[in-house]
Amino acid sequence: xxxxxxxxxxxxxxxxxxxxxxxxxxxxxxxxxxxxxxxxxxxxxxxxxxxxxxxxxxxxxxxxxxxxxxxxxxxxxxxxxxxxxxxxxxxxxxxxxxxxxxxxxxxxxxxxxxxxxxxxxxxxxxxxxxxxxxxxxxxxxxxxxxxxxxxxxxxxxxxxxxxxxxxxxxxxxxxxxxxxxxxxxxxxxxxxxxxxxxxxxxxxxxxxxxxxxxxxxxxxxxxxxxxxxxxxxxxxxxxxxxxxxxxxxxxxxxxxxxxxxxxxxxxxxxxxxxxxxxxxxxxxxxxxxxxxxxxxxxxxxxxxxxxxxxxxxxxxxxxxxxxxxxxxxxxxxxxxxxxxxxxxxxxxxxxxxxxxxxxxxxxxxxxxxxxxxxxxxxxxxxxxxxxxxxxxxxxxxxxxxxxxxxxxxxxxxxxxxxxxxxxxxxxxxxxxxxxxxxxxxxx
Numbered sequence: 001x002x003x004x005x006x007x008x009x010x011x012x013x014x015x016x017x018x019x020x021x022x023x024x025x026x027x028x029x030x031x032x033x034x035x036x037x038x039x040x041x042x043x044x045x046x047x048x049x050x051x052x053x054x055x056x057x058x059x060x061x062x063x064x065x066x067x068x069x070x071x072x073x074x075x076x077x078x079x080x081x082x083x084x085x086x087x088x089x090x091x092x093x094x095x096x097x098x099x100x101x102x103x104x105x106x107x108x109x110x111x112x113x114x115x116x117x118x119x120x121x122x123x124x125x126x127x128x129x130x131x132x133x134x135x136x137x138x139x140x141x142x143x144x145x146x147x148x149x150x151x152x153x154x155x156x157x158x159x160x161x162x163x164x165x166x167x168x169x170x171x172x173x174x175x176x177x178x179x180x181x182x183x184x185x186x187x188x189x190x191x192x193x194x195x196x197x198x199x200x201x202x203x204x205x206x207x208x209x210x211x212x213x214x215x216x217x218x219x220x221x222x223x224x225x226x227x228x229x230x231x232x233x234x235x236x237x238x239x240x241x242x243x244x245x246x247x248x249x250x251x252x253x254x255x256x257x258x259x260x261x262x263x264x265x266x267x268x269x270x271x272x273x274x275x276x277x278x279x280x281x282x283x284x285x286x287x288x289x290x291x292x293x294x295x296x297x298x299x300x301x302x303x304x305x306x307x308x309x310x311x312x313x314x315x316x317x318x319x320x321x322x323x324x325x326x327x328x329x330x331x332x333x334x335x336x337x338x339x340x341x342x343x344x345x346x347x348x349x350x351x352x353x354x355x356x357x358x359x360x361x362x363x364x365x366x367x368x369x370x371x372x373x374x375x376x377x378x379x380x381x382x383x384x385x386x387x388x389x390x391x392x393x394x395x396x397x398x399x400x401x402x403x404x405x406x407x408x409x410x411x412x413x414x415x416x417x418x419x420x421x422x423x424x425x426x427x428x429x430x431x432x433x434x435x436x437x438x439x440x441x442x443x
């Protein structure tokens with residue numbers, strides 16, 4: 001595991017026991033349980049105390065509101081509930097709803113990255129996805145492999161091999177063997193990462209939600225947060241249904257974070273944009289093809305692809321339409337011209353997938369940061385997680401651990417520090433590209 005995840009500094013078994021007790025007893029006794037320090041076994045004094053002060057690793061159970069139940073917020077609710085905290089999760093649309101960034105059946109899962117900390121965090125995420133598979137009885141990861149193609153590939157290969165990942169370099173015969181529908185480009189390096197593939201996003205979020213509820217979390221939807229304010233005791237969250245007083249809040253609101261965070265004093269540059277994908281079936285042999293990352297370069301669009309059972313091989317142009325975003329939408333318009341651009345790319349670069357179609361086209365919002373990486377941090381009683389960037393779903397379960405630690409007041413893991421809020425200046429510019437669809441932000 002390396003330095004991705006430090007040794008646990010709290011008694012998980014003790015938290016689980018108390019979590020079960022909290023659900024079994026009344027409010028009066030529950031409040032007594034909430035004054036127990038797991039580090040030193042002492043009784044805590046004072047209203048809504050967080051730490052006993054008698055041990056550096058001691059913490060007390062809290063009431064936490066999680067706003068947004070997608071790839072970042074939902075696993076955080078689960079981990080916090082399993083650690084014994086009183087968790088209320090709210091989402092304005094619902095888990096995997098079409099309006100949100102975590103909609104859809106599949107995302108690419110990859111250990112492949114060009115930085116060692118990403119690789120180590122992805123390895124931890126894979127461990128946790130496998131544990132969740134055992135718990136849920138559902139397949140959540142399908143390691144069909146991943147093809148990387150383009151000039152950045154050699155640098156990625158170096159990073160991956162330094163971390164012990166198996167990488168196979170592909171020539172024309174190699175591409176023909178693993179993805180015969182894909183056209184070989186002799187002027188660009190291509191590799192296969194066999195351990196990578198697909199995460200079943202909708203199925204995975206449903207499994208995490210079931211685990212969160214089993215641990216005692218309340219998941220309320222549709223319920224929209226209207227306002228959050230810090231109080232001497234923690235936070236006050238006002239929704240369209242109630243007012244919740246809590247010790248802490250986690251804001252993981254996807255594209256809606258752009259409007260929720262500035263009133264809280266967070267100057268985080270975020271841009272919501274709508275991405276569109278089309279599904280292709282070709283001769284019907286796409287189901288076991290590897291996922292694909294075709295890197296953007298000068299004069300060449302970035303493209304990604306992955307098999308999606310029941311739908312087809314999903315192809316997305318790696319760009320988002322900022323103008324198409326509006327916060328009150330419940331679904332997203334499909335643009336015929338972008339679908340035609342998708343068709344032209346497939347016809348040229350993956351001709352074996354084309355017979356007719358596409359079979360279907362979908363769209364969903366992405367939330368971009370200037371460096372196209374997700375981010376998180378804590379100020380006071382509020383934890384923020386934002387900027388999914390089409391990049392967070394693969395890390396979903398490990399993000400739950402990181403954000404739960406932040407909520408409990410713990411330091412970021414060494415490998416997790418690369419994604420801290422402080423890395424992004426408020427004035428950091430976004431890069432936009434000229435594409436056949438017009439000026440677009442890369443997603």
